[in-house]
Amino acid sequence: MIDKPIRFTDGAGYDRFMGVWSRLAGQKCLDWIAPKPGQRWLDVGCGNGAFTQLIVEHSEPFSLVGIDPSEAQLAFARQHPLLRSVDFVNADAMALPFPDDAFDLAVMSLVIFFVPEPAKGVAEMVRVVAPAGTVAAYAWDMEGGGFPYQIVSETLSAVGRPAPMPPSIESSRLEVLGDLWATAGLSDIQTRAIEVKRSFADFDDVWNTILGGPSAGQAIAAMSEEEISGFRELLRARLQPAGNCPISLSGRAHAIQGTVPDR
Secondary structure, X not given: OOOOOOOOOOHHHHHHHHHXXXXXXXXXXHHHXXXXXXXXXXXXXXXXXXXXXXXXXXXXXXXXXXXXXXHHHHHHHHOOHHHOOOEEEEOEOOEOOXXXXXXXXXXXXXOHHHOOOHHHHHHHHHHXXXXXXXXXXXXXXOOOOOOOOHHHHHHHHHOOOOOOOOOOHHHXXXXXXXXXXXXXXXXXXXXXXXXXXXXXXXHHHHHXXXXXXXXXXXXXXXXXXXXXXXXXXXXXXXXXXXXXXXXXXXXXXXXXXXXXXXX
């Protein structure tokens, strides 16, 4: 791990790097949550709107608010035709700018390990969701090898250029998520693992995708041309040992949901 924080400044690059994965895992999470139509939604850490799109397309929200601390990501989200009715707000997950009981459902999509104090983030979701409402999240199993680009991270470490990591990766463990939800006073807590897979046409497809990512992309940008060449060939050898062919990567996320009790 290195101390330099991950920067989310490229909505289009992030969409190719992680937005596709977010929708793959997010659809399975939504199917599992099985929300009712006509609810007031809050998408906490909505980023460039990848998961927000799924809510609009499949969950028939009465209203939908997305919050994120990156104005660049929000600007990208606001440009999406499907998201014109969404209220996007620049805000901190640990200090949500909404009154108590303002929503029926709040979700963190691949976000909780970026929240410096996850317990505060969960407590804030509980505060703004009305009794009998749902608080949910899903996050890559970072410590268990579930991050879809785990092999990229391992190769960066092998060449002495580890990528920036989220500040609270331990919060992606199922037992930690369970403790966070229980401590926040949620009831009917349920958890599950979500497995997803994504195919890439060839190594160049993978390479161009990770260059736009906020973690590996930052680490690669700090390299010299010689270091980049060496890293690229090592990663190619690990991903494509049999020569030029399609590449498949897998990811595993941990999901959790709970019900807000009567106050």
